[in-house]
Amino acid sequence: MHWVVSSILVLVILTPLLTPLSSASGRVFEEVESVSELLYLNSSGGLSFGDYFVKLYSVDNESVTLIIYRDDRFVRLFDLYLGETRVYDGYGLRFIEIRDGLPLVGVVLPERRLVWREIDHRVLLWARPVRVGDWEVKATVFGEDYVELETSFGDESYHDLFYEGGEKSYDDRLKICITDIDPEGRAEAYFYEPIRPALNATLHTDKLEYTPGETIHLEVRLPPQPSTDFVTLRITTSSNASVTPHLQSASRLDNGTVFHASIGDLPAASELVITVELSGYDFFGRKYTDVLEKRIMILSTVVAKKSIVPGEVDTTRPVNISLYLYNSRSTSVNLSLVDVLPETIEYITTPPRNLSLGAKNNTTIVYSVLPTQPGLFTLDGTDVSFDGVTITSNEVQLLVHGPLISIEKRLVKLDGDLATIEVEITNRGDLDADLIFRDKLPLDSELLSGGTIWADVLQAGESVTMEYTIRLGADRISPPGTATYSDLRGTEREVRSNLLHIKGDLASVEDDEVALRPKQALCGIFTSFILLFAIIVSVVGGIYLWLRHRGG
CATH class of the missing domain: 2.60.40.10 (Immunoglobulins)
Structure with missing residues (x-):
């Protein structure tokens, strides 16, 4: 019994509160003419509604003539002007627009639809205007059960009487609803605007x-x-x-x-x-x-797409490059291919230079390459030529892992015949290297301090420096040293340092291991002097003979 009494009390309390909410939510709906079906009509299609079927008979810029069928039987011709809605057997037919010569015709039915959204709720006081967006609203007269509003938009002005619960829309741009009127000069007003379609397609x-x-x-x-x-x-x-x-x-x-x-x-x-x-x-x-x-x-009538598998390797693994070719023509085509690799990547197998591809046909050419040095490489697209036209496939990238050793030898001190030489060994790759380096001394020189051999694991990105002092003999050329190293795959490689010339207080560096020895240099100078002397004697002798002949 208690729960029944409690329920009745709750309903008594909530009913006055819920009624305005329901009424307010109802104001966003309105009875409108809604398009239920529509179609751009052409000579082959038609629009259905109820038991009827409509086809296009003729159209111009201002009107359309429709053929109306019912149960596949001709009923009549029906004319519509642009923007007009005419009722036929309870259905509204509307000529909405014409575009690209095709009329858009719709079937219109009355429906209650969601068309408004609340934008403001204000208390109107006598003679005090309020602004709602671009509109100004002022309560000018209060009666026992009504209020008169002056509603203005720019140069437009409207005067309307509102009773409690009354509403009015202004050119379908603003709707005002009055819910409570106090004859002492107070009224509650709700304001609504049309819901704008948010397409978001x-x-x-x-x-x-x-x-x-x-x-x-x-x-x-x-x-x-x-x-x-x-x-x-x-x-x-x-x-x-x-x-x-x-x-x-x-x-x-x-x-x-x-x-x-x-x-x-x-x-x-x-x-x-x-x-x-x-x-x-x-x-x-x-x-x-x-x-x-x-x-x-x-894409072109001939399509070329390059791919690489795998796209990330170490320097011991070959890589397959695939070149997909497609001929979209209705006839065969002769193709010429030009493919170029970076200097540090070598061909294992090469792609063909010429081939024929049938109509509407495709093929995939696969060839293998081997990277010899780590790094990130961009392989240029393959040029494909046909009928005087050249297209280029896409580029591909290859990431190669491995150690990359560089060695630089330089003179750091020279005091008479005492020379101090420094060797820097660097791993510029991204994998460790198990390395042994052996340097060579100039002929007839004597090692006084330090060492010419370094052996250890040189980590990726690491550099080491070794230094030694020698007493020089007659030969002042320090030959290239040699490093042998292997990676974790067991692949062995060899690299040499530069050749170092020790001259007086200066040292010059050459990458070429073949250089002139001092004795060879002297021989070259002497030979050059003899050749120059012979040329001078020949020129002087020729002049003497010419003068003698002329004098005779």
Whole structure:
């Protein structure tokens, strides 16, 4: 018994509170003429409503003539002017627009739909204006059960009487509802504006690159639009590509919709720009437009795509490069290929230089390469030539792991015949190296301090320096030292240092291990002197003979 009493008390308390809320929520709905079905009519299609079927008979810029059928039997011809709505057997037929020569015709029915949204709730006091957006509202007269409002928008001004619970809309731009009136000069007012369609559509294709013989499958996805009467879209491209269908429409959008279209006759070797003009109409006939755009690459009639597997290796593993070729033509084509590798990557097998590819056919060429040095390498695209045209495939990247050893030998001190030499060994790679380095001394020299051998694991990015002092003999050329190293895969490699010339207080560095010895240098100078002397004697002798002959 107690719970019954409690329930009654709760209802008594909440009923006055819930009633205004229900009433307020009802004000956002309105009885409107809603488009239930619509279609861009052409000579092959038609629009259904009830037991009727409508087809296009004729159209011009101002009017359309429709053929109305019922149960596949001709009923009559029916004329509509642009923007007109005429009732036929309880159904409204509206000629909405004409675009690209096609009339858009819709079936209109009365419905209660969500069309307004609350934007403000104000207390109106006598003779005190309030602003709501671009509108000004002032209560000018209060009666026992009514209030007179002056509503202004720019140069427009309206005077209207409102009773409690009354409402009025102004050109479907603003709606005012009065809920409580105090004859002492106070009234509560709710303000509403039309809900503007928020299209928020997205444009999708199944990929971003196509060949000329392919078809683009396009989708325009529209999220739920409970406050949109209907939408139309028009699809165009930057070329003469064919779009089917290029005009579409939809209504009943509470759950959203997806538009589908196909684009063919793609122009070869170009960028195709797809533009979708999407228009949403609210229940008052106002139009809101959004434009979507997407850029698609259309490849050449011959397509070349390069790929590499694996894209990350160490210097001991070969790599396979694949070159996919496709001929979208209806005839065969002869191709010439030019492929170039970086200096530190070697061919194991080479791609063919020429081949023929049949109509609407494809092939994949696979060839192997071997990197000899670590690093990140970009392999240029392969040039493919045909019929005086050259296209280039995409580039690919290869990341090679391994040790990379460099050795620099330099003179740090020279005092008479005493020379101090420093050798710096660096691992510029990204893997450790098990290394042994042996340096060579100049002929007839004597090692006084330090050592000429270094053996250990040199970690990636690490450098070590060794130093030794020698007493020089007659030979002042320090030959290149040699380092032998291996990586964790057991691959062995060899690298040499530079050659070092020790001259007086200076030292010169040469990468070439072949250099002139001092005795060889003297011989060269002597030979050059003799040749120069012979040339001078020949010239003087020739002049003497010429003068003697002339004098005789």
